[in-house]
Amino acid sequence: MEKLFKIKERGSTVGTEIMAGVVTFMTMAYILAVNPDILSGSGMDKDAVMLATCLASFVGSMCMGLMANLPFALSAGMGVNAFFAFTVCGTMGYPWQVALFAVFVEGMIFIMLTLTNIREAIFNCIPMSLKQSVSVGIGLFIAFIGLQNSNLVVKSDSTLVDMVDFSDALYTKGICAVLAVLGLLLIAILHVKKVHGSILVGIFFTWLLGIGCELLGFYKPDADAGFYTLIPSFRMTDFSALGKTFGQCFNIDFSGIGIFNFIVVMLSFLFVDTFDTIGTLIGVSSKANMLDEKGRLPGVKPALLADAIATSSGAVLGTSTTTTFVESAAGVGAGGRTGLTAVVAAVLFLISTLLAPIFTAIPSFATAPALMFVGFLMFSNISKIKFDDDNLTEAIPAYFCIVAMPMFYSIADGIAVGVISYVAINLATGKFKKINPLMYVLAGLFILNYVFL
Template identity: 35%
Template sequence: MSASVTPGEPGIFERMFPIRERGSTVRTEVLGGVATFLTMSYILVVNPAILSQAGLPFGAVVVATALAAAVATAAMGLLSTYPFALASGLGINAVVAFDIILGRQVPWEVGMACVVIEGLIAVALVLAGLREAVVRAVPTSMKLAIGVGIGLFICFVGLRDGGIVVNNPATGVGLGDLTAGPPLIALAGIFVATAMTVRGIRGSILAGIATSTVLGLVFGVLDGPDAVADWPGSDQFSTIGDALDPDNLADALTWALVPVIFALFMTDFFDTIGTAVSLGRAGKLDDAQGELPEMRRVLLVDSGAAVLGGAAGASSVTTYVESGAGVSEGARTGLASLVTAGLFLLAIPFVPLITVIGQSVPYVGDTTVVPAIAPALVMVGFLMTRLVQAIDWGDVQDAVPAFLIIAGIPLTFSIAAGIGLGVLGHVVAMTAAGRARQVHPIMWVLVPMFLAFFAEDWLSVNVF
């Protein structure tokens, strides 16, 4: 006769995770994991849409994105026991696609190798306990400005993908034909997402994507799927592992790419710290000092996830603030993360359906746009740009470098260039104020790096 289980005896999940200690239940954790997945699942469409513009195969990136998110999220749940989920980071993937691959004209495999190197640097800093030194080196206003600048950059990409903004020979950019099909369905999705955001309804980004997709299918702007679901073939795993080729890693370690790798690191590292701390406070998981216990484990998993994302061809994988959806539902442990990870795996067979959402359609001349993705990019840009209110615009020494970053990133269409302008502006501002000695040594080290970055063409002609 089998032994009976007494009421209140902890089950397998309660033995694996501190569910009772944190005032949660297995049911609450499961619901929280589902809520987090639904809130961040848009990345399965948006990440391939961005990276495919740089030449990566769309379907393969869908699979790589889902696999990398599942593995990293499961690792976070098991190693940190926190309800945090990870996936390819918006902003970081834009650096890889537009700044490295297209801007520097390197193969996508080399671009992903840059992500691997950035992740290894982050892992080394966490293991060495030097994350505090790096955090202190960059003024808070500049950290915030990087997020704002990337938000404007992503919004600009979204407006272009929707055909709302187009290239103009006279002015650089201009308004597209808003009576055409692609801009109309993109605007419809943006306005639906806007209305839901204003009303405080969750899932606004997904609703915007769904609106544009359904209207695109109804009015013939988008083609319907060949199938709803299908198990991916070997060609849809084609991006996995290429970044680890020694030749690609060697090509990534060039002087011209060092500042871009730094831009990747800055975007990833500081975003993770801010996200983890804010999620910990929302779930009352922080300690009396307002810090998240075992923060080092969170950063270690996140840094390792960047390496994983680059190796998979999915761009850097990072902790998602959308995990707050699960936390708000009551999730407090890594069990919620395991649920989210499982749902990412279950999404892999639906590549044919996801491909419909991310398809390119003809627009003006020989150009193509991705209108169903535009609502997500515009709304993510809005969310990131809200950081601007935390910058102290009354302090000119902080405000001017921050402004150079915010303006420089979208207007140069280069995240690394925007950060470089901010770094140089910070050093100039501090020196002009007679505070050169207060500039952190790391910032001084970055000055010749970014000067070489800006003078790369001159150096290649006259020196190298």
């Protein structure tokens, strides 16, 4: 243990690392309910996605623990799974098998980019203010998804979005919104009281309240309207369901798509995943105070390599991009300082395959409070951004980055806006010496991406 993880050298103990791994798993286990719910929107089987998520989380977290010796756990990334389901498979209309293959290809490209230090250079060239804003923006983006899934936010012809009509509280949509609010309040209270696993408790509490409402007749299942029964059917995990997604990324027909169109999709994933991954890793490291004074993460190269390997293996298993989770900061807060924390979380994800029927039965309005509260955890990094007059050339691009993510419904677009505006503002105000040369390249690539892709 000591030779592999250097536990004593980092001022920790085996017991502390194990407990930190349990805490990390408990705070991010909601993804086992959320990811199948999101990806099922692309036509994928919920049970298959759940199993793929467990196995991809196991592989990614084990790689992070053993290769990078960092206490970060990995699972299907929030934000990029929404891009997968709602943009690539929804707006663009591509089959989910094509989207999975695109994830696999860009994962392999990431491995090569990591081995050549390009991803590490990108990570290090982004200024600290933008790194903090990425975490904040992702938080708002995830919270917005939660507001939609809870039915608290509904469509509006005049203002694009509006609040649900609570006056009709007995209507099923209103009940879902009310229950989501109660679940969010519970999570917040438990978190303040420092109860580990508060997010998971909130999910199950909201779900149980929903079952009670269904039994009392307030919640009325209507499959056509997207409201299904909340009462789970207890059964053994059907491991054969994994066959519905395993290896399907290689079972595609380009005849109806075209190689050029696929390259466009793959490059879109490449841009989204590159900066989603870097942004999330920045957010986790920043939240856990693991960045040095220059904003760099010691051991970032093996961490990025573990992330890339997890992405490709996750695509083969049947899930969207696997990435480092910001909730890993909870494990760090519990004392986790080595890769043993990640290994423990990995083992727990593997055991969770036995609970697949339970997690896949959890409704969207029950997982929505988790998304909204995780948004708060990430939003708290805004306090680290300096908004005084002496730092306006840092603060303004950070603000643009934060606002763009939820408004454009894209993490990658948020980072693009932040990078382009940072270069433009500092260049125009004569502060070009502070701009890393690689930032000019990134800004140019982002502009080309908008023009041609």
